Amino acid sequence: MTNFIDYLLGGFSNGAVIALMALALVLVWRSTRMVNFAQVGQAMFTTYVALTIQQSTGNWVLALLVAIGAGAILGVIVFFLVIRPVKNSDSTGAIIATFGVLIALQAGAGMIWGGDPRGFIPPVDNAGLEFAGRIWPISPYDILVLSATAALVIGLTLLFTKTSLGLSMRASAFNPEVARLSGVRVNRMLISGWAIAGATGAIGGVLIAPASTISPNSFDILLVFAFTAAVIGGLDSLIGAVTFGIGTGLVISLVSGYSDSGNAPIVALVLLALNLLLKPDGVFGHHGARSV
Amino acid sequence: MLETVDLCVSFGAVKALSGMNLTVPRGEVTAVIGANGAGKSTLMRALAGLVTPQSGQVLFDGRSIAGNKPEDIVRNGLALVPEGRSTIPELTVEENLRLGGLWREKSDRGASKNLVFDLFPILGERASMRADTLSGGERQQLAIGRALMSDPKCLLLDEPSLGLAPLIVTQILELVSRLAKETNLAVLLVEQNAVTALRVATTGVVLNLGEVVKSGPAHEISSDEELRHAYLGY
Amino acid sequence: MNNVKNLRTFPGNRIIWHAVIVGIVWLLLLVLNNNIDPLYSSYLALVAMYATAMFGMTILVGLSGQVSLGNGALMAVGGYVFALTSMNWQTVPIIGWQWNAVWSMAFAGLGGILIGGIIGGLAARLRGPYLAGLTLGLAVGVPAITNRFPELLGGENGLMLSVPYPAGGYAALDSALGSSSDSSSDGTVDPNSAVEEDQYAELDLSEFEQGADLDADLAPEDLLTDDDLLTEEDFGVGDQLTDDDLLTEEDFGVGDQLTDGDLLTDEDFGTGTDLGIDGGDLGTDLEADLDVGVGTDLGTDPAVDLTGITDAFDSGFIIERWQASMAIAVACLVAFAALNLVRGRQGRVWKAVRDDPVAAAVVGISPSGSKISAFIVSSLFAALAGAVLAQILTLVAPGAFGLGLSLSLLVGIVLGGRSSLLGAILGALLLVWLPELVDGLSGDRGWPEQITNNAPNLLYGLLVVAVVLAAPGGLTGTVRAWIDKGRGKTRSPLS
């Protein structure tokens, strides 16, 4: 039982990062109706940028902010150069193009920063907290990750539900034609979607990096987890992405704890396959959760 | 107010509109009637900027708007309610309405909203409900309300009667025609359902296979038996 | 021209026509294979292997419009079935005939068909991005399964193969080893224990090197330090090795000979060098090992008397040539099948469903049936290619069948031309040639390794984007469009 609780607690901060990546996928899906398979590649790249900043200035907050900016810009660049020209004419090509971007980003990062796994020093202690006579698998850094994720999710929810920009983005996602007829500049909304997704992914990347190491391919597995979470959540739903992102993190932590972390991809695959078998369009899709 | 000159629209080999001339004055309803496939929706979409005309002109307020983007056209005061109850079901009634005037100053939006709620009180009652909980007639009211939120000078209605009970259609169209008179709004109404449309319209235009076959005062057209048999199918 | 058209209308004639084309190509390739340097034969083997897998991608991605990232995983299925059956079965079940590699290939194909049917059944229900994501999960998840069953599947280290080479293969090697070193205690080889023996017989690293370069996933030298490679834990053979045995080139006394060119001709080493048995150093991290430069620090055991090995073989047997002729044979058979499918009724069915599933259903074609059949065919081809790769590497290991391999296949098919079999061949050539080109350039200009190792993938990524944007038909589609333009015809680049 103690084990169970430990494994569960240990899964939260990983789950939070999966949730952020899943959120990024959902944000892109909502704006452009496509999955950006380069998303974690972008996050990997901006995390390297953050690492460089941190190593040269020692300032983690600055590194995070730069990564957020770089993530947004990279998202917009990918959208303009790759997605917009091809999206409507060739949907298969659009999917393939995102993989092209992923391959190029990984190779580019390898060129610039090398393939050696690099460590990212956390801004606060990453050792388990001692409390009530034992050490818990939650560190101050985990708490930082969880609060940052919570803040971001709340911020995004407010943005989407309370602001004009959010309403415009949602309308553009649900029905671009009606949005345009209402005077919404839909193209700008797509760009905003890609920028916000890029920034969200960048935050996720910077947050996960200290938990292990970063290398050009180290986020590949995160893509699978995030995609699984996003799809189970319905691809359309922010709440779904967060819920199932954290859920995926917990399941993986339990699987890793009770067996071996090498089994995590298999579990993700099984979850994904089962979900798609039962609901080819996701569990929450086209239901209530779509509205936020 | 709104005028088209020799407007032509093609989809590949299909000529959907060939040389359309039309004038829509303020303060009254102009009805374009024609059978399915006559090119009515194409006309509306060309006016609103959703399709680019091949040739010809669209003059709005004396300025040429053909080829402009839809979001700019609506901001200039030409609002389209497209075919098939064009609301966004995932948004609430209030959000659907708000969407219609997001680009406007906040203070101006309030006035439009009051106008819409006066016109269609049911929308006020359902403001916080999702649009997909509304009935068909209510959704059509919402779609018109959303268009009115942009404070248009000219309102384009594409087959508002589609799938609605005749009584509700009559109610809605009478409201619209009253609005046109009271606020000096130009209304272009496109309908297959000629009887209802011509009842509220001042001028009628009969469209067939992309060409105007007849235009004139609405009552003349509704009493022209030959026309009715040939093009309107009743 | 007229003749060709007439032939096309009679399926029987068309099959003969295809058989003639494929037969001629096969012959030409065999002649080529026998007259080039064995180094080029090993490239040829890789091209044939990639082409085999990519014929399936042509059908799945190009004709049937299903973007799959999972074909590397399907290759793994073929490779592992090949390895397991050839290692564990001496006779054909039920029939009782002597087992041989052809049977292993057949079972690998069968495995591919089965898995393809299962995944295809699931995939047929899915729209584009969902399918891509699911197959991405396959690419990452299937290799992980090998860790789930380390006894059966060999975990990270994978399984060393005892490929039944026609000229004697393992038995001969083993006696050579037995007579020349103390590594092989009893003189018989249990295929399963091959890992523990093989680091003595060093070997054909050229394939690994190429394989690695092609492999988008590999993050090479960075991961590799001497420590990684040469500890006893990695080899799992501590009892027989001391660090001294393994660690330095001086110890090997052959370091100076193990340069690229030398290693790959049998004049230098005799066939011993080419046994194609990887060292046990495939140990912890295949990625690392795969990219090790030829002969630099992989432990060739000094105790192996190379002349002894040479003697044990017919000196006419060159493993690269054998591997290439095997890979070519499979590729040609698959090409023949693919040609008949693609240019026959089935090809039109796949395209019809891709272009408009509803219209296809109206004329009586089952969209899901069509999608599943494309998956099964492509999975069969992938499994056969995986079995070929297993024989080229004489090893199956998760790292060899990772996401990088799947991505490579996608890259190749897109660059070559998504819906053309010729495009698959061109893509395969590109996958093998481009890294060599970059390597050559970098050698000339003295680029740092970091650049050299990543340049091919950077090019692939950028080229894929460029091709999707500017020339969706890839190489073949674009050339064909030019030709058609010259003749005054037009057609869609993806038709």
Ligand SMILES: Nc1ncnc2c1ncn2[C@@H]1O[C@H](COP(=O)(O)OP(=O)(O)O)[C@@H](O)[C@H]1O
């Ligand atoms: N997007 C389009 N692509 C091709 N043809 C179209 C398109 N939209 C309309 N058409 C054709 O244009 C003609 C007029 O259609 P439409 O304007 O919708 O008619 P109506 O609204 O009067 O029923 C029809 O023949 C229709 O098939």
Ligand SMILES: [Mg+2]
């Ligand atoms: Mg219409």
